[in-house]
Amino acid sequence: MTTFNDLGxxxxxxxxxxxxxxxxxxxxxxxxxxxxxxxxxxxGLAQTGTGKTAAFxxxxxxxxxxAGAKPAPRSVRGLILAPTRELAKQIADTLSVxxxxxxxxxxxxxxxxxxxxxxxxxxxGTDILVATPGRLIDLLDRRSLSLAETQYLVLDxxxxxxxxxxxxxxxKIAALLPAKRQTLLFSATMPKxxxxxxxxxxxxxxxxEVSPPGKVADKITQTLHYVEQGQKGALLRxxxxxxxxxxxxxxxxxxxxxxxxxxxxxxxxxxxxxxxxNKSQGQRERSxxxxxxxxxPILVATDVAARGIDIPDVLHVYNFDLPNVPDNxxxxxxxxxxxxxxxxxxxxxxxxxxxQLWDIEKTMGMSIPVASGSAWAPQPQPKRGGGAPxxxxxxxxxxxxxxxxxxxxxxxxxxxxxxxxxx
Numbered sequence: 194m195t196t197f198n199d200l201g202x203x204x205x206x207x208x209x210x211x212x213x214x215x216x217x218x219x220x221x222x223x224x225x226x227x228x229x230x231x232x233x234x235x236x237g238l239a240q241t242g243t244g245k246t247a248a249f250x251x252x253x254x255x256x257x258x259x260a261g262a263k264p265a266p267r268s269v270r271g272l273i274l275a276p277t278r279e280l281a282k283q284i285a286d287t288l289s290v291x292x293x294x295x296x297x298x299x300x301x302x303x304x305x306x307x308x309x310x311x312x313x314x315x316x317x318g319t320d321i322l323v324a325t326p327g328r329l330i331d332l333l334d335r336r337s338l339s340l341a342e343t344q345y346l347v348l349d350x351x352x353x354x355x356x357x358x359x360x361x362x363x364x365k366i367a368a369l370l371p372a373k374r375q376t377l378l379f380s381a382t383m384p385k386x387x388x389x390x391x392x393x394x395x396x397x398x399x400x401x402e403v404s405p406p407g408k409v410a411d412k413i414t415q416t417l418h419y420v421e422q423g424q425k426g427a428l429l430r431x432x433x434x435x436x437x438x439x440x441x442x443x444x445x446x447x448x449x450x451x452x453x454x455x456x457x458x459x460x461x462x463x464x465x466x467x468x469x470x471n472k473s474q475g476q477r478e479r480s481x482x483x484x485x486x487x488x489x490p491i492l493v494a495t496d497v498a499a500r501g502i503d504i505p506d507v508l509h510v511y512n513f514d515l516p517n518v519p520d521n522x523x524x525x526x527x528x529x530x531x532x533x534x535x536x537x538x539x540x541x542x543x544x545x546x547x548x549q550l551w552d553i554e555k556t557m558g559m560s561i562p563v564a565s566g567s568a569w570a571p572q573p574q575p576k577r578g579g580g581a582p583x584x585x586x587x588x589x590x591x592x593x594x595x596x597x598x599x600x601x602x603x604x605x606x607x608x609x610x611x612x613x614x615x616x
Contacts, residue, residue, distance in 0.1 A: 205294055256345070
C-alpha cells in the first residue's frame with residue numbers, strides 16, 4: 194500500500210501530514226504527486242471529493258519551500274484558480290493547514306469581499322494565491338498584483354470554470370503568466386473545450402485519471418419521484434418534516450428559485466438558509482457556517498454549492514430541479530456519503546425535465562429507481578392554433594405509486610434525433 198512517505202515529499206511536510214492525521218494518500222494523490230514533483234505539466238481527471246487539493250497542494254508547497262525564495266511585493270509565486278468562492282476558500286483553508294509549519298503565505302481573493310482589503314494583503318507579495326477568475330481580473334486591471342514571477346498555475350474544477358463562462362478570463366490571465374511555468378489542470382469531466390484548453394496551456398502533460406466521469410459513490414441510495422412542478426414544494430416539505438434535524442442539501446436551478454423555496458421552507462416552520470450567486474460573500478459564509486454547525490440543518494442552493502462543499506454528515510441531497518448539465522447531478526449528490534458514510538439522494542422530475550433525466554441516467558450508465566409516480570410521455574408538437582403547449586407532457590403507462598414495479602419505459606432515439614419513450 195502506498196503511503197505519503199513513498200511519494201518524495203519533504204520531512205517537514207510528512208510531519209505536518211502525520212500531525213493532522215493524514216497517513217494514506219488517495220488514488221489521485223498517489224498518482225499525481227510524483228509527477229508534479231518531477232516538474233511535469235499534469236492533467237488530473239477526478240471527481241470532486243477525491244482529494245485533489247492535496248494532490249496539487251502538497252507538491253506545490255514542497256517545491257516552493259525548497260526554492261527558498263520570498264515573493265516580491267505584489268507578486269505571486271503560485272496561482273490556483275477555482276470557479277466559486279466556496280471552493281476557493283476551502284482550498285485556501287486546506288493549504289493553510291499544510292503550510293502551518295512553513296514560512297509560506299497563502300492568500301485568498303474572491304468576489305463579494307472588500308477589494309481594498311485584498312489589495313492591502315497583496316502588497317507584500319504572496320507565495321500561494323487562491324483566486325476566482327473574476328476578482329483576479331479586477332485586481333490585475335488595478336495593477337494591484339503582477340503575475341510576471343508566477344512559476345506555477347493550477348486550474349481546479351476547470352470544467353466548471355468553462356461552464357460558468359470563464360474561458361475569456363482564463364485566456365486573459367494566461368497571457369500575463371510567464372511562458373516558462375508548470376501548469377496543472379484538474380477536472381471532473383473532459384468536454385471538447387477542456388481538451389482545447391489543455392492543449393493550449395499545458396506542455397506535454399501527463400494524464401492521470403481516477404473515478405471515471407459519471408461514477409457515483411457506492412453508498413449513495415438514489416430515488417426518483419415523478420411529480421408535477423407545482424406539487425414539488427409539498428412533497429419536499431413532507432420529506433423534510435420526517436427528519437427536521439438531519440442535514441439536507443436542496444438544489445434548485447436558479448438563484449431566484451432557490452431563495453423563494455428557502456422562504457417557503459422557513460414559512461412552514463423548518464430551519465433553512467440559502468446560498469447562491471445573489472448573496473454577498475459574508476452572507477454565503479454565514480449560511481455555510483450555520484449549515485456546517487447544524488444550527489440550520491437545511492441548505493437550499495444552486496450549483497454554486499455542487500462542488501467545494503465538504504461537510505461529512507450531509508445525509509440527504511434533494512434535486513428539487515434537475516440540472517441542465519448531467520454531470521452536475523453527480524456532483525450534487527456527491528455532497529452526501531462523504532468519507533465512507535452513507536447518504537440518500539432524491540430527485541424530482543416534472544414533465545419538462547424528462548430530457549434532463551435521460552441525459553443524467555445515460556451519463557451514470559444506470560436508471561434511478563422510481564419511488565413514486567410514473568414517467569412523463571412527451572406529447573407530439575401541437576399544430577398551430579391548438580393542442581398542448583410545447584414542453585407539456587402526460588403520464589406514461591405506469592400508475593402513480595410504482596404500479597409498474599418501479600420500472601419505466603426507457604427512452605430511445607428516433608430518426609429525428611429526439612428522445613421519446615418506447616411505445
